[in-house]
Amino acid sequence: MHTSPLVKTIQILLLFFLVFAGLYIAKPFLVPLALAGIIAMLFLPLNRWMEKKGIGRGVSILLCILILVSVIIGILAILTWQIAGFTEDMSQMQAYISKMATNVAEMIQTKFGISLKKQQEILKQQQSSGAGGAGKMAMTVMSSSMSMMVDTVLVLVYIFLLMYSRNHLKQFILKLVPNEQKEKTLTIIHDGTKVAQQYLSGLAMMIGMLWVMYGIGFSIVGVENALFFAVICGLLEIVPFVGNITGTGLTLIGALSQGGDTAMIIGILLTYGTVQFLQTYILEPLVVGSQVKINPLFTIIVIVVGELVWGIPGMILAIPLVGIVKIIFDNVTALKPYGFLIGEEKKKNAGIIDKIKGWFNKS
Structure with missing residues (x-):
């Protein structure tokens, strides 16, 4: 029976709706599992190298997890050390925030005719209505902290089990497909794993370079706790487009609260522009590469959808x-048009970055 194009389109849209609804409902289960799967792919080359050196699979996986935990603890230690420096400037920051609040109140009085006394009454009413929720807020914070700790342990357990059982899982997938499709399935598994590995390893290298560049730039313009803001700006690059703007905005707020003048603000913006130029035209093509060949439109779309479905973890996991x-779309005949839709357009003329990459490949 022939299916009309309209019916087929409706069926596809319904399928997408059901998939996204399922992803949203299963968020508590899928987010730790997906995060563990991506990290496990990243550590597979190191794990295999250790096994070739005669180290048992279980021990080598534990060493990989230990490296991951050490890196996370190191980053948190740097942030905690830098945050401690803020306490020395706390009075200055409070004075700046108080002054900014006074200016906003005066602007509201001038533009909207709401007197300062009336504004104070409104604030008092809101504070009194929210006072009873202080206990609930404290419980929410405690609950979120406990949930984060449980998810962290769960991710580490998933990483160990996924890496330890990878051959068993691969054989299971191969048993699901016909014999004539096994070779293509192996290609999909290999290419998908390679994409995740190269994207994440390149991203980690790029974040390290951004820490250095932002740290130097912020130190030159005189930003206090420059290392803290450099680490924040670098880490937020995990989320494309949104992260770099957020990191720079936080740096500007920090500089203003520290009494930064116009020259410092201009210096921060120049640092941001210079780093973004180097990142876009040099670091990303050479270090990260075009392993995840998604066009800019769908890059933004998947980030927005990822945030709607899984929140911040969804924004981080969306690209890989x-x-x-x-990779799956490109290797399945019926899905190739969708792979073409989200993919990059092929450039006819090679740019300067492509030529530079060619020099590296030749060497």
């Missing part, structure tokens, strides 16, 4: 997961 999905 869609890269893996594109």
Whole structure:
């Protein structure tokens, strides 16, 4: 029976709706599992290298997890050390925030005719209505902290089990497909794993370079706790487009609260522009590469959808997961048009970055 194009389109849209609804409902289960899967792919080369050196699989996986935990603890230690420096400037920051609040109140009085006394009454009413919720807020914070700790342990357990059982899982996938499709399935598994590995390892290298560049730039313009803001700006690059703007905005707020003048603000903006130029035209093409070949439109779309479905973890996982999905689309005949849709357009003329990459490849 022939299916009309309209019916087929409706069926596809319904399928997408059900998939996203399922992803949203299963968020508590899928987010730790997906995060563990991506990290496990990242550590597979190191794990295999250790096994070739005669180290048992279980021990080598534990060493990989230990490296991951050490890196996370190191980053948190740097942030905690830098945050401690803020306490020395706390009075200055409070004075700046108080002055800014006074200016806003005066602007509201001038523009909207709401007197300062009336504004104070409104604030008191809101504070009194929210006072009873202080206990609930404290419980929410405690609950979120406990949930984060449980998810962290769960991710580490998933990483160990996924890496330890990877051959068993691969054989299971191969048993699901016909014999004539096994070779293509192996290609999909290999290419999908390679995309995740190269994207994440390149991203980690780029974040390290951004820490150095932001740290130097912020130190030159005189930003206090420059290392803290450099680490924040670098880490937020995990979320494309949104992260760099957020990091720079936080740096500007910090500089203003420290009494930064116009020259410092201009210096921060110049640092941001210079780093973004180097990142876009040099670091990303050479270090991260175009392993996840998704066009800018769908890059933004998947980030927005990832945030709607899984929140901040969804924004972080969106790019590598869609890269893996594109590998599947490109290797399944019926799905090739969708792989083409989300992929990059082929450039006819090689740019200067492509030529530089060619020099590296030749060497």
